Amino acid sequence: MNFIYIILFFLxxxxxxxxxxxxxxxxxxxxVLYFPKDKVESLLVADNLQEALAKRKIVYIIFNxxxxxxxxxxxxxxYQEQLKMKYQISAGKSKWVLIGLDGMAKLNQEGDLDWDLIxxxxxxxxxxxSEIRRKK
Numbered sequence: 001m002n003f004i005y006i007i008l009f010f011l012x013x014x015x016x017x018x019x020x021x022x023x024x025x026x027x028x029x030x031x032v033l034y035f036p037k038d039k040v041e042s043l044l045v046a047d048n049l050q051e052a053l054a055k056r057k058i059v060y061i062i063f064n065x066x067x068x069x070x071x072x073x074x075x076x077x078x079y080q081e082q083l084k085m086k087y088q089i090s091a092g093k094s095k096w097v098l099i100g101l102d103g104m105a106k107l108n109q110e111g112d113l114d115w116d117l118i119x120x121x122x123x124x125x126x127x128x129x130s131e132i133r134r135k136k
Contacts, residue, residue, distance in 0.1 A: 019073040031099040032060040035089045040064050
């Protein structure tokens with residue numbers, strides 16, 4: 001009987017593990033990766049932006065030292081470098097990427113974050129349209 005409790009405890013503990021890769025967010029959250037050209041010292045997100053992010057199930061990750069995000073995660077240094085290479089991040093330019101619920105890149109833009117474009121893009125997606133209809 002103790003063996004069953006140990007297994008149940010292990011399964012519960014394993015489900016609380018922090019995401020270690022983008023794939024861990026698949027089908028749960030949309031992800032915005034932001035690679036700023038300069039270090040971001042702090043992040044102040046207005047209440048209306050937080051509400052819009054939550055409504056659209058968006059996790060943002062700012063590649064800084066340390067990472068800044070509205071979610072907890074444990075991305076290794078090696079994995080962060082892999083993402084920078086995958087999305088062809090070059091020094092001296094800011095870049096951001098929108099990842100959909102399916103884990104695929106939907107937008108890949110140079111420059112500062114454009115939340116209006118991100119929200120319009122997400123709101124035009126079939127899965128988001130379905131979410132909106134279900135909430136009505």
